[in-house]
Amino acid sequence: VSAEPIAARRRRSPRGSGDLLRGEIIAAARECLTRLGSADAVSIRAVAAHVGVTPPSIYRHFADKDELLDAVVADMFADIGEAMRRASEGIANPLERLRQQGLACVRFARANAECYRLATMNVRTEASHADEVLGTEAFMTISGTVVECMDAGIFQKGDPLPLVLELWAAAHGIASLLIAKPYLPWGDPELVADHVLRAAAIGHVVADLIGDPDPEKFAAWLARVHPAG
């Protein structure tokens, strides 16, 4: 921590390839985040040293520190989306796919704890509007799967957005507590995450059914959720 990992001095990039170093800087910032364990501990100087460059170089690629951190967050959101997509590849049942996507989200958060914390707890006063979050691959993927679940009769048809937000709240809740309070008696993290996610999805459906408590409807829904029995 105290001894900065100064990489070998890098060769100057050719003309058009400014984006190359930009990517390396983001990657270095994410690694610093992981290594130093806190968003405050990540300094321009540390990131620069990690890339093997002097601090002023950073400013050729980012206007200031905030812009760098924004880029780091965007980079991480892209990775979350990819992790979700890959976790649910080749799974036919949409509810099972939703489950795997939720688990992938929690898994990713735990594996990238500091970065996830930065991304989710940072209140960006401006410049971050709803679309920047909702347009993410992660959000689009979940939304798509929720719609598939609606088409399969598992969720009531309608706007998927409220349900997606509630499911995210559940996933985020267990992910961030597992990260921040690892010493609590959670048991197997994978298992408790699965419980929370399942309860959120099931609870959403049943809360609707309770309004019209016809046992037939519940039995029919059950058959759809648990085709095996």
Add this chain to the structure above:
Amino acid sequence: VSAEPIAARRRRSPRGSGDLLRGEIIAAARECLTRLGSADAVSIRAVAAHVGVTPPSIYRHFADKDELLDAVVADMFADIGEAMRRASEGIANPLERLRQQGLACVRFARANAECYRLATMNVRTEASHADEVLGTEAFMTISGTVVECMDAGIFQKGDPLPLVLELWAAAHGIASLLIAKPYLPWGDPELVADHVLRAAAIGHVVADLIGDPDPEKFAAWLARVHPAG
């Protein structure tokens, strides 16, 4: 923000009443947290100025900044517990009491956003063991209510701890996202929090019932949850 609010110079406390200033320092730190909007922005200097005292005075009451922040967190947890207790006073139905306690938690988090964030996102490497969280009035209150729900046949009898943790995860998830991403299309915060909390509770029960899908059981449970019909 830039102009520090220097209070009138305080009179020296009488001999035995060191705890008085200690309390004032904690309160000032919480107010700084609220005013400055970020845990990093709260400095010993700002807190001291807010109390009307010079920075070195703080060290008569706290060994260092971390100890002060720990005290702030403990103070806030005590307040959350009290808010929950008061929110459920005089409510007979244990499930409704649980609901009001959850809502009180979310409400408190939103009203004390920065402090709540500090308390829940801070990873204390040591010194914070499970008992410090689980021994809180907030946790004891929720646990007690969950046990009452078990006695009333609403939840399956057993160790309340796993369920309490899952419910907390749900409450924390929606609370922290409402705080960090207020620009997302949540709709009425109170309503979405209610949905998430209810889904978590209902989902937990129904996930158990699904293992043994006897419509009679579900109908009986429904009657217990919804005595009116």
Add this chain to the structure above:
DNA sequence: TGTACATCAGTGAACGCGCGTTCACTGATGTAC
């Protein structure tokens, strides 16, 4: 009741530090002729 004295809550000045950011610069890279 009056005086000398011990206590210790709060002070004032200063320390060393790492931070974000700036500036004029250097010299390898690519291009025009």
Add this chain to the structure above:
DNA sequence: TGTACATCAGTGAACGCGCGTTCACTGATGTAC
């Protein structure tokens, strides 16, 4: 193919700042006689 030159990615040194913390101190508060 060879040379002069423009470009601009990265440099080195420095800035001003606010931070946590320390130290020897001051002087009101309470006590002993």
